[in-house]
Amino acid sequence: MSNKHRHLLKGIEKADSVTWNPHKIMGILLQCSCFLTKHEGVLYECNRMSAGYVFQPDKCYDSLYDVGDKTIQCGRHVDVFKLWLSWKARGDAGFTEHVDKCIALAQYMYKKLQETKGFKIVYEEPQFTNVCFWYIPSWLEKLAHDKEKQNHLLGKLAPAIKEEMVRRGTLMMTYVPLDRNVNFFRMVISNPAAERADIDFAIELIGSIGDQIELSALSNGF
Ligand SMILES: *Cc1c(COP(=O)(O)O)cnc(C)c1O
DSSP states (O other): OOTTTGGGGTTGGGOSEEEEOTTSTTOOOSOOOEEEESSTTHHHHHHOOOOTTTOOSOOSSOGGGOOTTTSSOOSSOOTHHHHHHHHHHHHHHHHHHHHHHHHHHHHHHHHHHHHSTTEEESSSSOBTTEEEEEEOOHHHHGGGGOHHHHHHHHHHHHHHHHHHHHHHTOOOOEEEEETTEEEEEEEEOOOTTOOHHHHHHHHHHHHHHHHHSOHHHHOTTO
16 A cells, blocks of 8 residues: 555565455454455355355356355455445545555654653564553662562553553553563554654653552562
């Protein structure tokens, strides 16, 4: 969708098949997942039930486009219709603009986190529109002499900050423990209405809640 970032998919033409979830960054309502294959007819060969009382091939149009007998399911939503409608409404240009904007916002956030005291990036360079980070308030920074305790508390901090944000009704952001890292926040930018001001808001909110959390509230077990 983006000329600017198409290099991220370099080599995709070598893949035999590709899955793509337009219900992610493209903002199509759940669910909308595409399975793209180079092998015309393979889905029909794999999945067809060829129930003669449902599917007739002798139609006034090319029945190649009928999906009913190509999927494991039969009587289900035609989820791709939502993608088609959205594409018609927004056009190639609209999709391009959206993807470029989300990636630009992720880069903005990444840069801002690097410049803001207390924030630490998990992975160098944002991967697509995922920005992964910890917030380490000064009260936690002070425990640097006890790495084990500091890490333990850091892993509890993201869920505690998230809980407070949910209670206040201000922001939803996921946290993840991954690759032996304790819970970090994972911001995924896909909302077409998001602006730089929303990123600033998120960073400030997480910082201020993190600063206010009581050490004793996280210290169970230590
Ligand atoms: C969306 C998502 C999934 C789930 O994929 P679906 O095909 O939408 O069910 C798994 N992992 C990550 C990191 C995701 O963002």
